[in-house]
Amino acid sequence: GAVVSQHPSWVICKSGTSVKIECRSLDFQATTMFWYRQFPKQSLMLMATSNEGSKATYEQGVEKDKFLINHASLTLSTLTVTSAHPEDSSFYICSARAINPTSGTDTQYFGPGTRLTVL
């Protein structure tokens, strides 16, 4: 249980285009999802918190008009990188908040990530 998927797993696009990344919780509902960004050999940096039915909360320094987040249902959040540029090339990872059925612990389950390359 508690599986999170991301689509696509990798994408290459031209500079100036927009790219949409989907994050789905497959076997549970998630009112809260998170989007992270990871550069090579570095740690994960939280970009924004996505809440179902409301606006996302962005971390300081993250441009909300550049990284559009939509959490339209309890199982789907999307991240759209608008007018992508080479510096946006990165590994984007989402997570979904859920209660572990075994331990009862409130935790995050991570998707496999999406590698974005902007040419």
Added chain:
Amino acid sequence: SQQGEEDPQALSIQEGENATMNCSYKTSINNLQWYRQNSGRGLVHLILIRSNEREKHSGRLRVTLDTSKKSSSLLITASRAADTASYFCATGRGAQKLVFGQGTRLTINP
């Protein structure tokens, strides 16, 4: 801001040996979690230790937490080649806004 700092940044050991990774953090926490990330993949949750716990075990994993020193350690016993990955500690309040350490890249040599 990045809260966790991990050391070593990279660790290479022989299969069968034990691997120890350390994590330090700056502010008070409710819990601390450890995750594993294989190259180019997502994160796998390993273990959560609450602030009122000092030690926790899960299979070959042993995690300790010292809130007075604001530090935690992850011990992997009898390491296997499949344990090769990056390991991150993360602090937060429940599942909200996890802050990740820089990670330790562990290599298990056969």
